[in-house]
Amino acid sequence: MPTLLIADDHPLFRAALRGAAREAADGIETLESGTLDETIAALEARADIDLVLLDLHMPGNHGLAGLAAIRAQFPAVAVVLVSANEDPHVVRRAIDHGAAGYIPKSAGLDEMREAIATVLACEEWLPPALRGAVARAHSAPRDADLAARLASLTPQQFRVLVLVAEGLLNKQIADRLDVQERTVKAHLSAIFDKLGARNRTQAGVILRELELSDPSRQVQDDG
Numbered sequence: 001m002p003t004l005l006i007a008d009d010h011p012l013f014r015a016a017l018r019g020a021a022r023e024a025a026d027g028i029e030t031l032e033s034g035t036l037d038e039t040i041a042a043l044e045a046r047a048d049i050d051l052v053l054l055d056l057h058m059p060g061n062h063g064l065a066g067l068a069a070i071r072a073q074f075p076a077v078a079v080v081l082v083s084a085n086e087d088p089h090v091v092r093r094a095i096d097h098g099a100a101g102y103i104p105k106s107a108g109l110d111e112m113r114e115a116i117a118t119v120l121a122c123e124e125w126l127p128p129a130l131r132g133a134v135a136r137a138h139s140a141p142r143d144a145d146l147a148a149r150l151a152s153l154t155p156q157q158f159r160v161l162v163l164v165a166e167g168l169l170n171k172q173i174a175d176r177l178d179v180q181e182r183t184v185k186a187h188l189s190a191i192f193d194k195l196g197a198r199n200r201t202q203a204g205v206i207l208r209e210l211e212l213s214d215p216s217r218q219v220q221d222d223g
Contacts, residue, residue: 001027002029003050005033005051005053006033007038008058016109017053017112018030025116025117050078064093064211073155079099080103081101082103083102083104085104088130091137092134092137096144097210098151101118101119101126102126103127142209149194153194160191161191170185188203
């Protein structure tokens with residue numbers, strides 16, 4: 001029986017995805033989380049999770065950074081992004097960074113069900129209305145290179161990178177991860193080498209390249 005983690009901070013949309021999942025696969029188990037931290041914690045606690053439906057802009061997640069974090073720390077888990085953003089270039093970037101699919105929040109129950117069933121069958125799924133545009137949206141060479149470099153990081157190195165991007169100092173990172181400060185320094189040396197960064201500032205900037213604006217939040221701000 002497959003296990004699905006629905007990572008979204010909107011209860012009504014989680015309920016819609018839960019209903020679609022139950023129709024997509026018999027006996028499917030669904031778990032839920034409302035922040036990126038809760039999502040990572042759930043993945044650490046349950047090694048049997050097969051698929052994550054990840055809200056592109058849930059609390060703690062800023063664009064593709066959450067996708068990159070999950071792909072780096074839990075490479076065996078498939079991730080489908082869920083978002084109100086239907087820009088084909090954003091969808092293309094998501095696929096280039098390892099997403100197994102992309103579900104627009106405008107999708108109906110049938111599309112959600114089809115998406116979940118398709119990815120559980122180890123196939124990629126994109127919304128029919130966007131497939132042509134996404135195919136025409138060329139991959140950015142920088143994105144392909146960045147995805148490969150991030151994928152080369154170990155799970156612990158990626159955690160260190162995230163904390164560096166948040167502005168934490170080595171001692172603070174060591175305390176957060178419960179390791180020695182010299183271990184953090186060793187991880188940083190490896191991170192700089194793999195990312196081609198000269199210092200922690202450059203490394204943080206590289207990770208922030210994955211950030212995307214939230215269209216729904218922009219609408220609220222404009223209103």
